Amino acid sequence: MKNQINVHCASRLAGPILALRFRRAAQRDEHNGFSFTAAMEWRRAAELSSWITPLADRYWRGWERIMHLSRRFAAPIGTAEIVPIVILQPSSPSQVSLAAQPTLPQQVMLQPAV
Secondary structure (H helix, E strand, C coil): CHHHHHHHHHHHHHHHHHHHHHHHHHHHHHHCCCHHHHHHHHHHHHHHCCCCHHHHHHHHHHHHHHHCCCHHHHCCCCCCCEEEEEEECCCCHHHCCCCCCCCCCEEEEEEECC
16 A cells, blocks of 8 residues: 555656756757747646646746747647537347448547537
């Protein structure tokens, strides 16, 4: 049980520790004039340390300072939320079409949210 707790703590700290490396790389790239590369590293550091809110906020401010945008614009452009739609299989054999039917009892299709 004690080993499981230590593994859990280590896995939670792995993100913020890696974020420190991204922070140093962002500072170095910004100093060398690679501002967009530095912005991507600030963003990556913020995402890795998202469960430590003040730390993530500091990293997001670095991204906002370089990009001159709000952090809500950090998401990829053109992606929509995906809503799963469940399609039930016909219950009687007479309703089965000639098209190949999946062998699973339910088929899940993903469709963009409207």
